[in-house]
Amino acid sequence: MTTIRLLLADDQALVRGALAALLDLEPDLEVVAQVGRGDEVVARALESAPDVALLDIEMPGLDGIAATAALRARVPRCEVLVVTTFGRPGYLRRAMEAGAKGFVVKDTPAAQLADAVRRVHSGLRVVDPALAAETLVAGASPLTAR
Amino acid sequence: ILLASVAVFGITKVIERNAQLREAYEEIARLAVTEERARMSRDLHDILGHSLTVITVKAELAGKLLPVAPERAVSEVADIERLAREALADVRTTISGQRSVTLVTELGGARNALAGAGIDAEVPTAVDEVPGEHREVFGWVVREGVTNVVRHSGARTCTILLTAHSVEVVDDGRGPEDTGGGGQGLRGLRERVQQAGGRLEVGRAGPDGGFRLKVDMLP
Amino acid sequence: ILLASVAVFGITKVIERNAQLREAYEEIARLAVTEERARMSRDLHDILGHSLTVITVKAELAGKLLPVAPERAVSEVADIERLAREALADVRTTISGQRSVTLVTELGGARNALAGAGIDAEVPTAVDEVPGEHREVFGWVVREGVTNVVRHSGARTCTILLTAHSVEVVDDGRGPEDTGGGGQGLRGLRERVQQAGGRLEVGRAGPDGGFRLKVDMLP
Numbered sequence A: 001m002t003t004i005r006l007l008l009a010d011d012q013a014l015v016r017g018a019l020a021a022l023l024d025l026e027p028d029l030e031v032v033a034q035v036g037r038g039d040e041v042v043a044r045a046l047e048s049a050p051d052v053a054l055l056d057i058e059m060p061g062l063d064g065i066a067a068t069a070a071l072r073a074r075v076p077r078c079e080v081l082v083v084t085t086f087g088r089p090g091y092l093r094r095a096m097e098a099g100a101k102g103f104v105v106k107d108t109p110a111a112q113l114a115d116a117v118r119r120v121h122s123g124l125r126v127v128d129p130a131l132a133a134e135t136l137v138a139g140a141s142p143l144t145a146r
Numbered sequence B, C: 001i002l003l004a005s006v007a008v009f010g011i012t013k014v015i016e017r018n019a020q021l022r023e024a025y026e027e028i029a030r031l032a033v034t035e036e037r038a039r040m041s042r043d044l045h046d047i048l049g050h051s052l053t054v055i056t057v058k059a060e061l062a063g064k065l066l067p068v069a070p071e072r073a074v075s076e077v078a079d080i081e082r083l084a085r086e087a088l089a090d091v092r093t094t095i096s097g098q099r100s101v102t103l104v105t106e107l108g109g110a111r112n113a114l115a116g117a118g119i120d121a122e123v124p125t126a127v128d129e130v131p132g133e134h135r136e137v138f139g140w141v142v143r144e145g146v147t148n149v150v151r152h153s154g155a156r157t158c159t160i161l162l163t164a165h166s167v168e169v170v171d172d173g174r175g176p177e178d179t180g181g182g183g184q185g186l187r188g189l190r191e192r193v194q195q196a197g198g199r200l201e202v203g204r205a206g207p208d209g210g211f212r213l214k215v216d217m218l219p
């Protein structure tokens, strides 16, 4: 069994730490790098050679969507799975246009999240349907407008 | 006579419209209050979304660790309790409408204020590393720091940096004046920070100028 | 000429005021939307406040149980995970504005509706016993049941009862009519309930009349 190497980028250190621990419990997954800012993603990916990057969207420095585009350009062998808390309008479309293969919520149960990582790694698309619906409601609510 | 009655009609209308306008403006004022509350709720949604995410992920992790590494499970469960308590405190403060200061809502306010002033801003979205007991004083730092950036700096960009024990407001504007000078803002803030067991520093942000306001909580 | 100019003045004023009034009303409409959102957030806060309280208590309990009864701690931690995930789902639904129906917001709506109708209401503030998969259909039950109480019952009091597997809306009004009769409301609701794997019953609440709408989810 080959190990899938993971990079995690999330500015919520507690979420990032817990997700890393959960994913590390999977025998075929290994977290090789963690960052808390979007503008550190590419540099750390160049050092640590991950197979899949899990990127948060709202991060300081560079948001996860811009980080996706930068990572796909500089480290094309690394696939991107976007993990987010909220599906604000337009996020899904922009993430996919930037080259992400997957788009799920951060609280996806660990077994499903691990599965999403494996699918993205093998080139498949993974989109959380509820989250997709949320982000496609364009500008529906000022609660989402930022 | 025709003209006279048109005039009377016109003047009556003016009076009537004036009353309607006054009512309309009162209504607007009332609703503006509600809008302010909605803004706070939006911030609250963000914090709740984040807190509940951390709690969910940590609870799942704790469940998995329990059989294999109980001592690590203990610390995850302790984190969960703390996070839930702090989120609850934020909910209570916001609902009660007394709106003392919470870090979360001040960060939201900072984002709005800087955007409104046309200053590029980098404002953290996550506060969960900051222990609950520091959040109020950090909120005051953000509020005064950002107000000053908007009023005095002439900056193009502003960054707010948070760690568990510190908060910084940095801009790339004209920087501090040699005279020191100044009003009540920073003086009052320094007292507040000292009472909370912290230290406040202000100065140049870097060789090219700019202003840095930094608060460290002493361990 | 004097009169004429007064008239012209008056009419000009009327036109101007009309424009101001139109703008004012547009502003009111915009703000009213915000007000509605604020109401939703308020409902959300009530229930989330409750969820967070339960999470806090359970985390504390789990921490105490861990060294002495780890198997019981496991189930508390599993509860926490479920509660947090469901609360998060409620936050998301409310924010996205798709908000089909959630039990949380319907209970808030019920409270408002009954208060508005001058009916004394007993409405649960906690939904955490109800599994996530029943919440939407229970939300529809509350919505239709309470709408009917307000429209048809003539009741003085109304009680909503929740368990993990059932929801009831009971009032002390004139009770069901012998003719059965009726519109789309209960018929549509019955279909919805059956599709979700439940059973809907309506009938007299007690010997003195009153109306009871009860839905049981089949195990």
Ligand SMILES: Nc1ncnc2c1ncn2[C@@H]1O[C@H](COP(=O)(O)OP(=O)(O)OP(=O)(O)O)[C@@H](O)[C@H]1O
Pocket (backbone or CB within 6 Å): B148, B149, B151, B152, B153, B154, B171, B173, B174, B175, B176, B177, B180, B181, B182, B183, B184, B185, B186, B187, B211
């Ligand atoms: N970001 C900044 N850039 C440039 N100068 C600043 C900045 N922040 C503060 N200053 C300088 O420091 C002085 C002291 O700030 P302080 O907040 O104490 O007073 P103030 O903002 O002038 O008045 P007040 O806060 O009482 O309304 C300011 O008057 C200004 O000259």
Ligand SMILES: Nc1ncnc2c1ncn2[C@@H]1O[C@H](COP(=O)(O)OP(=O)(O)OP(=O)(O)O)[C@@H](O)[C@H]1O
Pocket (backbone or CB within 6 Å): C148, C149, C151, C152, C153, C154, C171, C173, C174, C175, C176, C177, C180, C181, C182, C183, C184, C185, C186, C187, C211
């Ligand atoms: N709480 C109640 N008290 C007394 N009568 C009730 C109550 N709830 C329902 N009913 C009776 O049952 C009938 C059927 O209710 P149902 O909701 O299906 O129709 P409706 O409310 O009349 O119309 P709609 O389809 O628009 O809701 C009502 O018309 C009314 O006569």
Ligand SMILES: [Mg+2]
Pocket (backbone or CB within 6 Å): A010, A011, A012, A056, A057, A058, A059, B125, B126
């Ligand atoms: Mg983030």
Ligand SMILES: [Mg+2]
Pocket (backbone or CB within 6 Å): B144, B147, B148, B183, B184, B185, B186
């Ligand atoms: Mg000041």
Ligand SMILES: [Mg+2]
Pocket (backbone or CB within 6 Å): C144, C147, C148, C183, C184, C185, C186
């Ligand atoms: Mg009806």
